[in-house]
Amino acid sequence: MTAHQSTFFDGGQRLQMTESIEMTIQSLQAYGPDHPHWGIAWSGGKDSSATLTMICWLIDTGKIKRPETLTVFYADTRQELPPLAIAAEQIMDELRERGIRIEVVTASMDKRFMVYILGRGVPPPNNNTLRWCTRQIKIDPMEQALRDRVDQLNGQILMITGVRQGESAIRDRRIEMSCSKDGAECGQGWYQQVLPNAKGLRGRLATLAPLLHWRVCHVWEWLKHWAPQAEFGDWSTAIIADAYGGDEAEEINARTGCIGCPLAAEDNALDTILTNPQWAYLAPLKGIKPLWRELREPKHRIKKAGLERLKDGSIAKNPQRMGPLTLEARAMGLDRILGIQTACNEAADEQRRPRISLINAEEESRIRALIAAGTWPDGWEGDEPAADTVMPIVYQNGAVQPLLFSAEDAA
Ligand code: SF4
Incomplete structure (x- = not known):
């Protein structure tokens, strides 16, 4: 049958x-x-x-x-x-x-x-x-x-x-x-x-x-x-x-998306793949999702210093908003992803399993070129303060709440 x-x-x-x-x-x-x-x-x-x-x-x-x-x-x-x-x-x-x-x-x-x-x-x-x-x-x-x-x-x-x-x-x-x-x-x-x-x-x-x-x-x-x-x-x-794992889990509602998707609550699909001995060598991929979470932290980003004027002269909704990744954070992220790729591929070669490509040579060289050129997303210059800098709070109406004590006070 x-x-x-x-x-x-x-x-x-x-x-x-x-x-x-x-x-x-x-x-x-x-x-x-x-x-x-x-x-x-x-x-x-x-x-x-x-x-x-x-x-x-x-x-x-x-x-x-x-x-x-x-x-x-x-x-x-x-x-x-x-x-x-x-x-x-x-x-x-x-x-x-x-x-x-x-x-x-x-x-x-x-x-x-x-x-x-x-x-x-x-x-x-x-x-x-x-x-x-x-x-x-x-x-x-x-x-x-x-x-x-x-x-x-x-x-x-x-x-x-x-x-x-x-x-x-x-x-x-x-x-x-x-x-x-x-x-x-x-x-x-x-x-x-x-x-x-x-x-x-x-x-x-x-x-x-x-x-x-x-x-x-x-x-x-x-x-x-x-x-x-x-x-x-x-x-x-x-x-x-x-x-x-769909065959065993009849009603499993596995979501299909990118490796380490930052929006998925869990890496369910990847976790299932890794339980299969044939794919266990891909375990280093588990490092991708935490990297994306880490890169969103203030210490890896810059922020607007105060009120932000938009092109039409109006004031942007969220003063002091956090923005792009620092150049150092990007280089760190690139190293981590390349490290994960190398670890998977070394294991793949040892076990005669398929190699993977997270970042290919062309993409790596483009990433390095963009970092070297100090490229910033639209609306950012790169001279904004680090996002973990403690500063007086600025509200959208322009009001400023000073720091309760200054750096000199603390010293
Ligand atoms: S990272 Fe997540 S939300 Fe974004 S395209 Fe991929 S699966 Fe979709």
Whole structure:
């Protein structure tokens, strides 16, 4: 009997899976034929990988009509967990064998996560509303790739995303953009909601989330047991489910995102990967998340000395706000990341396991050049005081609360 009859997945659940696939087919049959050109926004994470492989299987088996063109946009952030990056490479080979067009979408050098933080000095993101990273390393490059593609095709694209919110979302008719909700895959909600309104894409892009109603256990089941079988396409997706421990943890809501994402409460995915002896050599990656936290501390940053006038002459909301990383902090961060990379790769060589790339030679040299040139983010000169300097407090109305005692008093 087939391998997809796992212990937790039989009877009613199997029926639900079949129903879920049926709903996916119906949504693609309803919306697909109106669009000759399809794109798939794929990050290598669990939801978008399930979406990608499911759609290819449905097309290959004639369950849905093949579009005139299909382009897979692989969002390569350079921040993916190594097992997922490796799986993505294998899946790309499998897509190429089928003659499917793939575009690898990566942010320009200065906008990449590591270069932006360690070269330009922008602090690591720390909350969901103000995070710059998703837009910069996922959305903006995807927007550009799509603009280029719709121009080439001179038509409209149906962009298929891996947004998956389960049954509650169907009830709510609401798609959360936050990647911290319900184990969603970072970026997919943004692709769904932000891209259709992006400059140059309005009216030229429709989106569809054909796995919207899937439960997370169905995603694991598909990736681990169905998709790897010849009858479902022979895909290299099991490694993705294994990376999250999805097979054992039926309802685990593992969030998919960057290595050491500063916004995730825990490094759950990385922790699971490290319990697998094959990937245990990646343990030094555990040092990345604490580094981002440390770099946000005042001792590594500069701050505005007092009131800040904006370009339009108005006063900025938060006087004495903390800003970019000092040049020393950036150099320290670069050393730490390179040290982590070296430690992983030495262990990889010893154990004949795949090497990893956190910062490649080109990125390292760009980071060093930006630090050497004393580059600061817009609105900063670098001559501002260190953020841990004790100073009189300035309020937005200009009032100043002096220090209770001065340095001389203390002396
Ligand atoms: S996973 Fe985290 S670090 Fe990566 S883009 Fe999303 S929020 Fe930013």
